[in-house]
Every structure is written in structure tokens, then in C-alpha cells.
Amino acid sequence: MIDRQRRTPRRVCFASPWRALVAGLCAIGLLGSCSSDDTTLTVFAASSLTDALDDIIAEHVAAGGPPIRVSYAGSSTLAAQIIDGAPADVFISANPEQMDAVTTVIDGHGAPVTIAHNSLVIAVERDNPLGITGLADLERPDLLIAIAAPEVPAGDYARRALDAAGVVFTPTTFETDVRAVVTRVALGEVDAGIVYASDIAGRDTTDDDTAAVAAVPLGHPDAAGITAEYPALALDATNAAAVDFVAFLGGPIATAAMAARGFGPP
Amino acid sequence: MTSLRTRRRRTAPRTPIPIVVLAVIAVVFFALPLLALLQRVPWSDVGDLFTASAPREALLLSLLTSVIATTCALVLGLPLAWVLARTQLPGRHVIRAVCTLTMVLPPVVAGVALLAALGRRGLIGASLNDWFGIRLPFTTPAVVIAQVFVAMPFLVLTVESALHSTDRTVEDAARTLGASPWTVIRRVTLPAVRPAILSGLVLTWARALGEFGATVTFAGNFPGTTRTLPVATYLALESDVDQAVLMSVLLMVVSFVVLVSMRDRWTGAIGGRR
Numbered sequence: 001m002i003d004r005q006r007r008t009p010r011r012v013c014f015a016s017p018w019r020a021l022v023a024g025l026c027a028i029g030l031l032g033s034c035s036s037d038d039t040t041l042t043v044f045a046a047s048s049l050t051d052a053l054d055d056i057i058a059e060h061v062a063a064g065g066p067p068i069r070v071s072y073a074g075s076s077t078l079a080a081q082i083i084d085g086a087p088a089d090v091f092i093s094a095n096p097e098q099m100d101a102v103t104t105v106i107d108g109h110g111a112p113v114t115i116a117h118n119s120l121v122i123a124v125e126r127d128n129p130l131g132i133t134g135l136a137d138l139e140r141p142d143l144l145i146a147i148a149a150p151e152v153p154a155g156d157y158a159r160r161a162l163d164a165a166g167v168v169f170t171p172t173t174f175e176t177d178v179r180a181v182v183t184r185v186a187l188g189e190v191d192a193g194i195v196y197a198s199d200i201a202g203r204d205t206t207d208d209d210t211a212a213v214a215a216v217p218l219g220h221p222d223a224a225g226i227t228a229e230y231p232a233l234a235l236d237a238t239n240a241a242a243v244d245f246v247a248f249l250g251g252p253i254a255t256a257a258m259a260a261r262g263f264g265p266p
Numbered sequence: 267m268t269s270l271r272t273r274r275r276r277t278a279p280r281t282p283i284p285i286v287v288l289a290v291i292a293v294v295f296f297a298l299p300l301l302a303l304l305q306r307v308p309w310s311d312v313g314d315l316f317t318a319s320a321p322r323e324a325l326l327l328s329l330l331t332s333v334i335a336t337t338c339a340l341v342l343g344l345p346l347a348w349v350l351a352r353t354q355l356p357g358r359h360v361i362r363a364v365c366t367l368t369m370v371l372p373p374v375v376a377g378v379a380l381l382a383a384l385g386r387r388g389l390i391g392a393s394l395n396d397w398f399g400i401r402l403p404f405t406t407p408a409v410v411i412a413q414v415f416v417a418m419p420f421l422v423l424t425v426e427s428a429l430h431s432t433d434r435t436v437e438d439a440a441r442t443l444g445a446s447p448w449t450v451i452r453r454v455t456l457p458a459v460r461p462a463i464l465s466g467l468v469l470t471w472a473r474a475l476g477e478f479g480a481t482v483t484f485a486g487n488f489p490g491t492t493r494t495l496p497v498a499t500y501l502a503l504e505s506d507v508d509q510a511v512l513m514s515v516l517l518m519v520v521s522f523v524v525l526v527s528m529r530d531r532w533t534g535a536i537g538g539r540r
Contacts, residue, residue: 074504076503076504076505077503077504080503080507144404146486149487149501149504151501151502151504151505152501152504171488172404172486172488173404173486173487173488173492174486174487174488174493174501175482175486175487176482176487176497176500176501176504180482180483184486187381187385187387188385188386188387189381189385189386189387189403189404
């Protein structure tokens with residue numbers, strides 16, 4: 001090894017770093033050009049929309065719309081990514097606050113359109129073995145309860161609903177997103193959780209025992225009035241495809257698809 | 267060994283340029299994002315970080331759990347590494363693969379696996395709950411378990427590869443001189459792989475300290491009992507980016523200080539030995 005190195009002509013020693021450098025730069029260039037072509041619409045959407053939006057996109061594409069790729073994450077994560085320059089064409093937030101955060105920073109955006117509402121429900125195990133009938137029951141000391149952390153929208157709404165109902169308890173865990181709350185209940189790790197109605201839709205009738213959860217209404221008029229609002233926005237008002245898609249999201253086909261997934265009308 | 271090293275150093279006084287270029291790229295690759303993070307730190311708010319109780323609580327919990335997890339990894343991982351390296355146990359390749367799988371598993375999946383085993387409805391967890399009333403999820407021990415689960419492979423692999431490369435004739439010599447197997451391990455084998463144990467411990471600790479996915483999935487998130495610094499940082503990112511940046515820098519500084527000081531300590535110890 002040592003000997004071979006010594007015999008290597010110096011010329012090669014100089015040539016190879018350049019070759020390596022060029023190869024490296026080529027690799028970086030390839031990575032950079034890896035984004036998709038111009039016609040594909042990039043949508044950043046709150047993760048609670050996952051199932052509904054997949055349905056809507058299928059309808060939109062069937063109606064002759066452009067191909068769409070979606071990045072699902074928490075609204076605040078998406079807002080931060082957009083503000084940092086992520087290449088999104090459309091943003092759908094699970095709350096107006098994150099939409100405001102984006103519209104105050106980004107120039108030249110379209111008009112935000114409210115496309116749906118989402119009410120809160122109590123997620124319990126299928127058949128509700130513990131007989132939970134409303135928010136007031138969550139004060140029972142024998143219950144393990146998960147709610148979303150107050151930093152994420154679902155947690156903020158849950159806290160507002162609990163305040164409105166005057167219900168006080170210590171949750172077992174503050175989940176980092178609302179789907180994790182549903183999973184906790186489905187796995188039986190907790191007895192109840194406060195989630196969006198859309199998170200439960202279809203899951204009370206599923207054959208899959210590990211995914212089965214049922215919804216219990218909040219059972220308090222003031223708390224029931226607290227719903228999540230979903231605004232959609234074309235980030236560039238001159239991008240016709242993005243503006244069209246936002247209009248489609250506010251239209252009857254999308255509203256029906258949303259309703260089938262447990263969302264309320266806009 | 268020493269003579270070989272000095273000779274190699276003499277025959278290659280200059281590091282080949284390709285190596286330098288690529289190494290510099292590697293350093294920039296690591297340093298740039300970290301410096302960019304530092305540049306985002308709202309320095310005027312640094313005081314708040316130490317007066318606010320939430321980050322301090324999370325840091326203390328992180329330090330406590332990661333140290334306990336590292337200790338557990340040592341107690342369990344050292345014997346495992348020895349068995350893998352020194353015995354002719356059939357199927358030990360399979361055992362090694364199983365015991366290091368959590369390194370490549372997405373941490374959230376590791377958390378789900380822990381729930382499936384130790385959760386309230388889990389394989390063993392259900393019995394623990396029914397017979398003893400023990401519920402692991404959402405407790406501080408669950409944080410430690412999650413950390414051990416994903417971090418211990420670093421110790422096992424490091425020590426095992428060191429055991430493979432040590433000179434076994436010394437062990438044989440000790441044995442022929444009448445040392446019991448236990449004495450050979452204690453007085454010959456372990457001292458020989460001491461540096462590997464130490465670096466394995468540091469790797470394990472660092473992985474445990476930064477652990478997020480398995481912790482949040484298995485142990486949940488409750489201030490003071492399961493909200494470690496990485497979990498707190500992730501949550502802060504949702505509401506207060508400045509706070510999140512401060513907390514991640516805090517985590518970085520703590521890790522950096524420990525990594526640097528440990529490095530000096532153990533190389534010093536080896537130097538003193540020889």
C-alpha cells in the first residue's frame with residue numbers, strides 16, 4: 001500500500017482531485033435538477049386532509065387537471081417551509097393563523113378560500129366500552145387521555161373546547177400531531193382523545209381491529225361550536241393552474257368529497 | 267505497532283490532495299448547517315432559555331434518561347458483543363442482525379414495535395398491566411427503554427469489531443497460565459478493548475440524547491416525565507421557532523462539550539497506558 005503510493009506518478013495525483021471535484025459538482029447539479037417538470041402542481045396540505053385531498057385530486061385529474069403532488073405535514077411545519085422558500089404552488093392550512101403567517105410574508109399570492117370545516121369529537125375505542133358520553137366524562141380519574149399538544153392546531157382547538165365546556169383534567173400525553181392521538185386510542189394505549197371528526201370518519205366500521213375507533217360528540221353546545229377552518233391559497237396569483245385548483249377545492253365536487261371524509265361544508 | 271506508525275508517517279509527509287479536497291467538502295457539509303443554525307440564534311433571548319423552566323426541565327430529563335440508557339446499554343451490550351465475537355453460537359449472524367436492526371429502522375417504527383411488545387395491549391405489556399398493574403408507556407422508564415432500544419447497537423457493534431481485531435493469543439496465554447475464563451475477560455479482554463468500549467459508550471449516549479421518534483411514539487410527551495429536549499424542540503418548532511433554535515443549540519452545545527472532553531480523556535488514558 002505504502003509502496004504503491006510512492007510509485008504513483010505525481011501527475012495522476014493532481015488529475016484525480018479535479019476528477020473527483022467535477023464528479024462531485026455533477027452530483028450536486030443532478031440533485032438540484034431533480035425537481036419535477038413545470039406542469040406538475042405542488043400542494044402543501046395539512047395532514048388531516050390526507051384522505052379527502054387524495055380523493056379530490058383524483059377527481060381534479062379525471063376532470064383534465066394537471067398532475068399534482070402533495071406534501072402532507074402539520075400546518076405550522078408547512079407554513080415555515082413555505083416562508084423559507086419551499087417550492088409550493090398551493091397551501092392548504094388547518095387553521096387561519098398559519099395561513100396568515102404565510103400571506104403576510106409572501107408577495108403576489110391569490111385570495112385565500114375557505115374550503116371546509118372540521119369539528120372536534122372524542123375518539124374512543126370501538127363500542128365505547130368505558131361509556132364515555134361527552135367532554136364532562138373526561139374528568140373521570142380512571143381514564144388515560146391523549147390530546148394534541150397546544151402548539152399544534154388540533155391541540156389548540158381541543159384546549160379551547162375544554163375551556164368552553166369548563167372541563168379540567170391532566171392528559172396522559174400531548175401528542176405532536178392529531179393522527180398520533182387517533183393511533184393511541186386505536187392501539188388501546190389511552191382510553192380517549194380529542195380529535196377532528198375527519199380523523200374518525202370510516203374508522204368505526206373498519207374490519208381492522210387495530211385501526212378501529214369510534215366518535216363520541218363533545219356533548220356541550222359551546223364546545224361544539226369550536227371548529228377548525230381550512231383555508232386554501234394559490235401562492236402565486238399568476239399561476240393559472242394553482243388558482244384553478246383552489247377554485248376547484250371550493251367547489252361542489254370537492255365539498256362532497258370532503259363531506260364523505262367527515263368534513264363540514266365551507 | 268508504534269514503529270510501523272512512525273514509519274508510515276515519515277514516508278507520507280504530505281496528505282494526497284484528493285483526500286484533502288474530499289475531507290474539506292465533508293467538513294463543510296457538516297459545519298455549514300450547524301453554523302447556519304447558530305447564525306439564526308436570537309442571542310438576546312438566550313437569557314430566557316435558562317430562566318424559563320420548560321427547556322431546563324427537558325434538558326435535565328434528557329441528560330438523566332440518556333445517562334441511564336447508556337448504563338443499561340453497557341450492562342446488556344457488553345455481554346452481547348462478547349457472545350457475538352467470542353462464541354461459536356449457531357445463528358449468531360442472525361442474532362447480530364436482529365440486535366442491530368433498530369439502527370436502520372425509522373425510529374417511529376421502533377416506537378411502534380415497543381408499543382406492540384410493551385404497550386397496554388402489547389405482547390408482554392398486557393400481562394404486565396393485568397398481573398402487576400405496570401404500564402410502561404407514558405413513563406420516564408419508557409423514555410429510557412426507547413433510548414436503549416435504538417442506541418445500544420452502537421455499543422454492541424463497536425465493541426464487537428474491536429473484540430474481533432484483538433490478539434487472541436494473549437487471552438490463550440493467560441488461560442494456559444491458569445487464569446479462569448472470568449479473569450481472562452476482566453484482566454485481558456476488557457482492558458484491550460477499553461477504547462472501543464468508551465467510543466461505543468459515547469456514540470450510544472449521543473444517539474440516546476438526540477432520540478426523538480421512538481421516544482415520542484412509545485413514551486409520549488408530558489412535561490417533566492417524558493418530554494425530552496428533542497421532543498420539546500420539535501414542539502417549539504410548531505409555535506416559536508426562536509425557542510426551537512435556542513433549544514437545538516443548547517442540545518448541540520451540551521453534546522459538543524461532552525464529545526470533545528470525552529475524546530481527550532480517553533485518548534489520554536490510552537497514551538498513559540502505553
